[in-house]
Amino acid sequence: MSQAETIRVPTPDRILDAAEVLFAERGFAGTPVRDIAARVGLNPASLYNHFPSKQAIYEAVLERGVRPLIDILEVAAHGELDPDWGDRILETVMSQLERTPHLPRLIQHEAVSGGEHLARLARRWLLPPYAQALAAVKRGPGPGLAGWDDEELPLLVIAWLNMIFGYFAMAPLTAELLDRDPLSRENLERQTGFLRKLALRLAGGD
C-alpha cells in the first residue's frame, strides 16, 4: 500500500492526464501546450519527447478515454439480454464515466465542433457502439420497447446519449444551477437511479 505511493506514473500518462483535464475545460484551441506542460511539471519542449504534436496528444487523450466505453458496449452487446440488461449497461457506463468525468466534456467539445476530428471520431469510435446500442434496443431487451416506431428508435438512442453524456458534460453549468457538485458520488448515484427510473418509463412496459 505504501508501494502505491511510490509507483511512478509514466510521463506520457501524466501528460495525458493533464491534457485531459485542460482539453475538457477549455477545448483544444483554448489549451496552450505550455499549460499542459506546467501541469505535469515539465518544460513545454519535453512534451515533444513523448508526443509529436499537440494534436497527437489530443487524439491520444480521446483514444484512451473512449476505449473503455467502447469495450463496455461491446461486451454488453454480446452479453445476455436478460431483463437487467439495460440497468447493467447504465451502471457500468455511469461508473466508468465517474472515473473519467472529463471525457464527456471532451466528446461534447468535439461533437459540437464538428470538424475533421469529429469525422474520424465518429467513424472510429462512435458509430460502432451506436450501431450496437441501436441493434440492442431493436432486439428489445427485457422490458421491451412498447410503443416506439422503428424509425423513432435512433432518436431514442440519441436522446438517451444526450441525457447520460449531457449530465457529465454540463456538470459545470449544472453545478451553478443546482448549487451542488453534480459529480459527487452521492449525486452520481442519485442520477443513476433517476436515469434507471426514466428508462423504465421510456421503455413503457409498465
Place this chain on the structure above:
Amino acid sequence: MSQAETIRVPTPDRILDAAEVLFAERGFAGTPVRDIAARVGLNPASLYNHFPSKQAIYEAVLERGVRPLIDILEVAAHGELDPDWGDRILETVMSQLERTPHLPRLIQHEAVSGGEHLARLARRWLLPPYAQALAAVKRGPGPGLAGWDDEELPLLVIAWLNMIFGYFAMAPLTAELLDRDPLSRENLERQTGFLRKLALRLAGGD
C-alpha cells in the same frame, strides 16, 4: 420582393451572424477575429468600429440568441396552464431554435467550458428560465407529473434541456451517425413529435 434582396442588413448584425456560426463551430478560443471579419467581407480592424472587443462580440451573440428563448419562457410562465401548456412551449422553443440552430452549440461550448463566461451566463440568462421551468413543472401542468419526487424534478428539467439542446448541439455528430441532416425542416418536425411523445411518457399520465 426584389426589395428583399436590397435590404441592407446593418453591419453589426452581419458581424453577429458571422460570429455566431464561427463561435458555434470552433468555440471562442478557436475563432480568430480575422475569420469573422473575412466572413463579413470586412477588414478585422473594422469590427472594432462596431464592437469594442472580441469578447463583446461573443457576448452580443449570446445575448441576441438567448433573449428570444427567455422571452418564450417568460410568456409561458405567465400563460395559462392548460393541458397543452407543455406542447406549446416545446413547439415554440423548437421553432425558435430552428431559426438560430447554432445557438445550442454555442451554449454547449460555454456550458462545457465552465469558465467565467459561464458564471455570468448562468446567472443572467439561464437561472431565471430554469427556475421558471422548474416552478412550472412543480405546479404541474395539464398531464401532471405522476410518480416523480420533488427532488427528482431538477434532474428531470436538466435531462429535458439536454435532450432538446443536445439534439441541436450534436447536430454535426448526429448527421454523421444518422447520415442525414438533423436540422432539415422535416427532421426537426419529426424530432418535435418525438419529444412530445417522450414528454407524455415522462409525465407518466398514461
Place this chain on the structure above:
Amino acid sequence: MSQAETIRVPTPDRILDAAEVLFAERGFAGTPVRDIAARVGLNPASLYNHFPSKQAIYEAVLERGVRPLIDILEVAAHGELDPDWGDRILETVMSQLERTPHLPRLIQHEAVSGGEHLARLARRWLLPPYAQALAAVKRGPGPGLAGWDDEELPLLVIAWLNMIFGYFAMAPLTAELLDRDPLSRENLERQTGFLRKLALRLAGGD
C-alpha cells in the same frame, strides 16, 4: 534633387532590401525573420503584413534580383551580333551586378544547396538565359569561337558564368585573399577589363 531624400521607399521594398543582404550573407536557414525586421526597423510581426512567409520573402528577393539579369540577356539575345556583342553583355551584366552585389551570393547559396528552390529557380530563371547564352555563343558573335567543339560550348558557358558570378559571390573570401575590396568601383572595372581580355583569349581569335 532634395526631393530624392524625401522619397519614401515602400515598406515591402525595404524588407526585400534588408532580406537580400542577410540572405546573401547567411543563407536562408541562417537568417532569422527577426533580423530582417530589425534591419528594417520593424516588429517581426509586421513583415507578415507584407509577405505571407519567410519563404515568400526569399522568393521575392530572388525574383526581384534575377529579373534585370534576365532582361539584359533577353535584350542581348535579340540584339545585333556585331563584333562588340560579347563586350556589351559583359559590361551590362557587370554593371547590373555592381548594383545588386549580393545577388550572386544568393544565387550561389541556392545553387550550392540544390534543394527544391533550385529546381524552380533553374527552370524559371536560369534555363532561358542559359539557353540564350549558349545559342548566342553557337551562332558565333564577332570574334568567333575558334577551336572549341560543339560539345565543349556548354562547359565554356558554365565556366564563364562561374567566373563572373564567382567573382561577386566570393567577394568576402577574395577580400581576405587580396586584402582589398573586390566590389569597389575601381576593382570592378579592373575585373571587367580582365574578363574582356580573358574572353578574347577564350574566343581564340587572338
Place this chain on the structure above:
Amino acid sequence: MSQAETIRVPTPDRILDAAEVLFAERGFAGTPVRDIAARVGLNPASLYNHFPSKQAIYEAVLERGVRPLIDILEVAAHGELDPDWGDRILETVMSQLERTPHLPRLIQHEAVSGGEHLARLARRWLLPPYAQALAAVKRGPGPGLAGWDDEELPLLVIAWLNMIFGYFAMAPLTAELLDRDPLSRENLERQTGFLRKLALRLAGGD
C-alpha cells in the same frame, strides 16, 4: 573482398561522412544535428561522445576535406617546374575533388557567408595554397604566361579557382542545366580535358 563489407568505419568518421553531405547540401545553419545523427543511425546525444559541438563537427569536416588539397599544392609547389606542371596539378586536384565532391560546395557555403568561419578558413587553409599558386604562376611554369600583367595574375588565379571549384559546387545546378550528372566519371574527365585546353589558351603561349 568480403572483408570490405565488414570493415568497421570508426564512428567519428561516419559522423563526418554524414555531416559532410548535409553541410554541403544545406549549409551549417540549415543542418540540424538530429539529421546528422539520423544519417549515421545514432541518437543525437551520441554525437557528443565524439565531438564537443556541432561547430566542432563542422570544422572537422572542413579540416578533413581541405587537408589533402593543401598537401597536393604543397607537393606541387616544391616539385619540378617541368612543362607538365600545370597539368599535373589540375589532374591531381580534380581527382581529389572527385573523391570528396561535396567539399567545394562546403567551401562555397563558407566563402559565400564570409562569417567568422571564413576568416579562419582563409588564413589557415586558403591563403597558403593561394600564395603558392600565385608564386608558381609568377615563376612561370612550362608554357609561360604570355601577355598577363603582374597585377592581373591574382585575378587569373581567382578565376581559375572559380572555374574548378565552381564546376563541383554548382553541380546540382549544372545537372539541371545540362540534364546529366556533372560528377560522373565520364563528365569529370571531359571537364578535366576542357580545363586543360582552357589553361593552355589562358597561358597564351601558342
Place this chain on the structure above:
DNA sequence: GATGAATGAGGATTCATTCAT
C-alpha cells in the same frame, strides 16, 4: 465607417546541448 500598417504578447514547435542511466 473602413482600412493598411504596426505591434506586444503569445502560439506551437525546433534546436543544440546536457545528464543520468
Place this chain on the structure above:
DNA sequence: AATGAATGAATCCTCATTCAT
C-alpha cells in the same frame, strides 16, 4: 559508447488590438 528524457533559447508565425489616414 549509447540513449531517453529534459531543457532554455530560438524560430516562424498568429492573434487581438490600435491608430493614422
